[in-house]
Amino acid sequence: MLKVEHISGGYSHIPVVQDVSFHVGKGMVLGILGPNGSGKSTLLKLISGVIEPTAGAVLIDERPMKSFSSKELAKKMAVLPQLHANAFSNSVYDTVSLGRYPHQKGFFSTWSKEDEQAVERAMEQTGVLQYRNTMMEFLSGGEQQRVFIAQALAQCSQVLLLDEPTNHLDISHQKQLLDMIRKEATENGLTVVSVFHDINLASLYCDGLLLMENGQVKAHGAPHEVVLQQQITEVYGAQVSTYAHPEIPKPQITMMPEQADERQTLVSPEQFDITKEYIRLDTRRPLKVISSAVHNAGMGWYNTLLNRSIPEDYNIDNVQEETLQFLKGNGISPTNTVVMLTAVASKLAAVRSFKGNQCSITVAVTAGVGNAVDVTRTHERNDLPHIGTINTWVIVNGKLSDEAFFQAMITATEAKTKALAEEDIRDSHTCTIATGTATDSLLIAATQQGKEIPYAGPITEVGKLIGQGVFDTTVQAIRQYKQAKIKGNG
Numbered sequence: 201m202l203k204v205e206h207i208s209g210g211y212s213h214i215p216v217v218q219d220v221s222f223h224v225g226k227g228m229v230l231g232i233l234g235p236n237g238s239g240k241s242t243l244l245k246l247i248s249g250v251i252e253p254t255a256g257a258v259l260i261d262e263r264p265m266k267s268f269s270s271k272e273l274a275k276k277m278a279v280l281p282q283l284h285a286n287a288f289s290n291s292v293y294d295t296v297s298l299g300r301y302p303h304q305k306g307f308f309s310t311w312s313k314e315d316e317q318a319v320e321r322a323m324e325q326t327g328v329l330q331y332r333n334t335m336m337e338f339l340s341g342g343e344q345q346r347v348f349i350a351q352a353l354a355q356c357s358q359v360l361l362l363d364e365p366t367n368h369l370d371i372s373h374q375k376q377l378l379d380m381i382r383k384e385a386t387e388n389g390l391t392v393v394s395v396f397h398d399i400n401l402a403s404l405y406c407d408g409l410l411l412m413e414n415g416q417v418k419a420h421g422a423p424h425e426v427v428l429q430q431q432i433t434e435v436y437g438a439q440v441s442t443y444a445h446p447e448i449p450k451p452q453i454t455m456m457p458e459q460a461d462e463r464q465t466l467v468s469p470e471q472f473d474i475t476k477e478y479i480r481l482d483t484r485r486p487l488k489v490i491s492s493a494v495h496n497a498g499m500g501w502y503n504t505l506l507n508r509s510i511p512e513d514y515n516i517d518n519v520q521e522e523t524l525q526f527l528k529g530n531g532i533s534p535t536n537t538v539v540m541l542t543a544v545a546s547k548l549a550a551v552r553s554f555k556g557n558q559c560s561i562t563v564a565v566t567a568g569v570g571n572a573v574d575v576t577r578t579h580e581r582n583d584l585p586h587i588g589t590i591n592t593w594v595i596v597n598g599k600l601s602d603e604a605f606f607q608a609m610i611t612a613t614e615a616k617t618k619a620l621a622e623e624d625i626r627d628s629h630t631c632t633i634a635t636g637t638a639t640d641s642l643l644i645a646a647t648q649q650g651k652e653i654p655y656a657g658p659i660t661e662v663g664k665l666i667g668q669g670v671f672d673t674t675v676q677a678i679r680q681y682k683q684a685k686i687k688g689n690g
């Protein structure tokens with residue numbers, strides 16, 4: 201649809217954009233990214249013909265842009281510029297209607313039904329219908345921005361060029377506008393080229409991204425090929441971190457602030473609060489946590505870890521709501537706390553620390569093994585999970601990479617399984633050695649301070665600590681559980 205071939209150009213012979221080429225297919229959205237002054241707006245001006253290229257060409261449907269009359273071109277391409285100097289002394293309706301100029305025929309133009317429909321539709325799409333008779337100067341910056349977008353849409357062109365369309369818009373209107381543009385592209389074949397300052401928005405809404413640096417193309421491709429941690433850090437000169445969007449396959453970035461919280465946090469068993477109701481750890485600085493807990497599972501940052509002792513007849517169907525009530529009732533922040541549940545009495549928890557040369561860990565385990573299962577034989581049974589759970593926490597005084605977090609989970613699970621074998625814990629149905637229970641939960645947390653620990657497999661220092669630590673602590677917790685059962689107070 202739109203082809204830009206080796207285009208160069210700038211202002212009064214100052215070359216800004218140099219040798220830029222790309223192609224945008226019908227119905228595609230291309231986002232132009234780059235730091236201030238990298239030439240994004242100049243590139244848009246070269247494409248729209250506002251400034252004459254010194255080299256290269258722009259083609260629409262394989263036809264050179266130069267060969268279009270200005271009215272013909274306006275039917276093909278609509279432009280939303282960054283600044284709107286002559287915006288005022290018009291009503292909203294009149295401003296949007298200006299977008300129909302290219303469709304007027306003859307010297308005495310007539311306003312057709314089609315013109316009226318296009319204006320009404322554009323005002324509706326951008327949510328400015330309610331302001332139709334209001335003068336532009338009485339609107340907020342964001343409302344004016346939406347009117348100008350309506351004007352560009354009313355033009356009903358095949359290509360839409362936008363320069364920071366979400367500038368001035370709050371998050372709700374950003375979403376509304378970009379959802380609408382995306383829909384116009386996908387459903388009605390509108391081709392869009394838009395400058396973005398917000399890399400995350402560009403990644404969410406664009407099919408392709410073009411990253412500019414000093415007037416040249418630094419990278420061009422799908423969002424996952426352009427939004428790369430090192431590339432963005434280098435081009436923008438700002439330390440960023442990339443992460444996956446939690447719901448859709450689009451990369452996102454976040455800034456890394458210079459002023460991090462540097463208070464040293466070291467977790468040790470003495471900091472655990474063990475009451476009748478729970479085993480609790482509070483830390484000064486949040487821990488990075490990955491867990492299969494019942495409350496705040498997954499990956500996140502939390503100041504409080506809770507392994508809550510519940511009665512055997514606890515109603516698990518209402519667990520989310522009940523947990524929330526429990527936390528609120530005890531003045532514990534629901535958004536800052538990870539919660540596990542156990543039917544084992546808190547006093548039977550084993551909490552121990554293990555020290556290496558580079559890091560240390562604390563392991564806390566409650567081991568209710570009355571209903572242990574052999575995972576390799578559970579396909580032979582069809583009963584529901586019974587209460588009886590091994591809850592394992594591993595807290596590392598150190599900085600784990602993502603890879604190390606997952607390796608720590610594997611290492612801890614293997615060590616737990618070995619502890620069950622050591623203690624001859626068996627599946628009551630198959631009489632084979634159990635590998636865990638039906639509802640085991642695991643938590644790996646780290647202070648994320650100090651030099652990064654890249655791996656946590658069994659032959660790394662932290663892996664060795666986790667292997668020995670989880671094994672010893674689980675064995676101790678199982679023995680305490682067995683003892684209590686014998687005495688009848690477990």
Ligand SMILES: Nc1ncnc2c1ncn2[C@@H]1O[C@H](COP(=O)(O)OP(=O)(O)OP(=O)(O)O)[C@@H](O)[C@H]1O
Pocket residue numbers: 211216234235236237238239240241242243
């Ligand atoms: N009208 C102009 N006359 C002369 N130089 C200009 C003009 N407009 C922009 N420039 C220069 O061209 C270079 C690129 O500017 P441009 O506006 O294209 O960058 P940009 O990537 O859109 O920046 P921003 O993110 O700040 O909007 C800058 O060095 C700028 O000073």
